[in-house]
Amino acid sequence: MDNNFALLNNVEHQNIKVITERSARYGDDVHFAMTFPLEFRQIQSCYPIFFRKDANTGQFSPVALFGFQPRENLYLSDTGWDAHYIPLMIRRHPFVIGLQQVQGEGDTKREVVSIDMNSPRVNESEGEALFLPHGGISDYLSSVTEMLETIRLASEMNAPFVDALLELDLIESVTMQIELKDGSKNELLGYYTINEEKLQELDGETLGRLHSHHYLESIFMILASLSCFRTLIDKKNDQLGDA
């Protein structure tokens, strides 16, 4: 279903509730989600981090990988999302944050929160209420707002991080061949990772510069995250075993 975003307000959305359960039914059946250096530490302990090009802009973003093909989320089971950390870009649903021009104040923009009224999470009977009976915002909504603010700040840091890596040729295309226990061979295309050879060749000054922006830490988080690729394959093999 297409998105149908509405600016959130306590009149129209007074009785809206949001289901926070993790399930394919609620749109969690995705095979990757954008992530940011800010959450790399948590992400790398659960998911492999790669770079992908945005289909619309061609720009690189780091993503956490959940599966090998569209709609395959190997972390999702009947009992929910099987990982101790769920990426911010998954948890944000059904909300987005944007900037809106403030009328009559020139360049001033303010942050506004919108809700996707077409999301299956949105209803009036089940889940977390957004507003209190008298119109005040619920603890749930205030935690959502805080999370959206974090996402906005964190996502702004992706472009300079990626640019710094590209400038040093530190991003390379990677083709992953996966052989599963049923003998099937799968090829993953369209993913990019850190070029370790180029990384080893960097001189002290360049490394220092990367470090001063905290990029070095992020680079190694990405490299460390690749061990989770094995987790993904194991999960996939387990599923085959069930079948």
Add this chain to the structure above:
Amino acid sequence: MSDPVNTVVVVGGGTAGWLTAGLLAAEHRPSQESGLEIILIESPDVSPIGVGEGTWPTMRTSLQTMGVSETEFIRQCDASFKQGTRFSGWSTGDDEHYYHPFAPPLRFNDFDLARHWQPLRDKVDYADAVTPQGRACERALAPKQITTPEFAGNLNYGYHLDAGKFSKFLERHCVEKLGVTHIVDNVVAVNGADNGDIESLGLRSGETVHGDLFVDCTGFAALLLGKHYEVPHRSVRDYLFNDTALAVQVPRSSPDEPIASTTLSTAQRAGWIWDIALPKRRGIGYVFSGAHTSDEQAEADLRSYLASTADVEFSESCNPRRIDFSAGHREKLWHRNCVAVGLSGGFVEPLEASALVMIEQSANMLSEQLPPNRSTMDIVAKRFNDKFLYHWHRITDFLKLHYVLSRRDDTDYWRDNRSAHSIPGDLTESLELWRYRCPRYQDFSRVDELFPAASYQYVLYGMNFETEGPSDRRHSDTAARATADSLFNENIKLTAQALQALPTNRDLISKVHEFGFQKI
């Protein structure tokens, strides 16, 4: 080493001059101490002719060789993607067209799909049966996506570009990045040495520029090879009649007008009209034979094309620029220590955009075979001449093919084009052979043929030339039939995928301006 070649002097600051300087500099590194010195002299008074605005896919390699970013090139040269040529009205003059796409037929290297298309000729156009590209072009789609890396393509492509901006772009790159020395001055004297070589050039400022090898990129003026050495011009007018062009630049009526992804070539009563789509304007021109139409009629025909494809008011008010040319080339391109690249060496007509690719080929050979010293220069010169005279010969044949196959009978121009004495002997022989089998690799003898057998196939079968189809008596034909069927089916699948995945040319160009391509 005696008489080393240390300094190359390029005369002329148009596309030919800067492409030659750039390709030479990319290989021979003038910015390094032991590198070759490359000097380009550009006249402040001569403006480049600037109608060479269609490239071949080879330009991608040339740009990469020079270390140019594709994103910057597209942004700064008002460039768009070109995937071939769409020919309208060439066969019968009615409302008909065919494509000559840049992509070769599926499995062209090792399978004769064209033969198996023969029985299907009434059901599907040749190009559409063997590549997705024509159908993608019909919808003005781009050859790639914004996620495709620089210079890579889902479909094969070259460019349409603004020639004036392209020269300036190359100039900046050559001077700032590649170490080419740029002198803006007029050459007023060509100073000969005792042995007949050019020793130096005298400039208006009084300065003298010495060199070991001189590259004549002075356009039709051919200042060095023509004026100084008087190397004769060999006309091909007997075969190719066109000698005049009327050119205009048509502004876009709205910023999101579709951008055609092929050169449009529309046959007229005494020639044809090119229509080259850039993001901000179209370059349109009528190239014709002065012996077959009057200037007034030609201008009226051009205005009528403009009125039907652009703006009526513009079609009446515009002021076409007239370019006269004499189809042909110099009897040799390299004489003593002087070599001609670009229009100075030759020009036949704009059909199939052979001008820029000849510049690239010349510059590449010059760069690869650059003689280390004067004593080996004559050997290289001889080989260079052999090769490029062969190319001129092949270009003449291939361009003539477009006219010979026409069944138009509305004017003397088209009838004269089919008269036996106007057809090169080689071409007549080839056409006789091709009645029985499709053009293949061995029909053309060079590894770097300008027009490969695939191009001949697209034109021949686009214009309804008939070749004998597969025969039950030929074992190879029966054995290959299943392969042919699966290739035709594969092409249907690939076509559906391409149409679904590719953005329009306009969309992609906008995205290149906004986001740019990634290098990987």
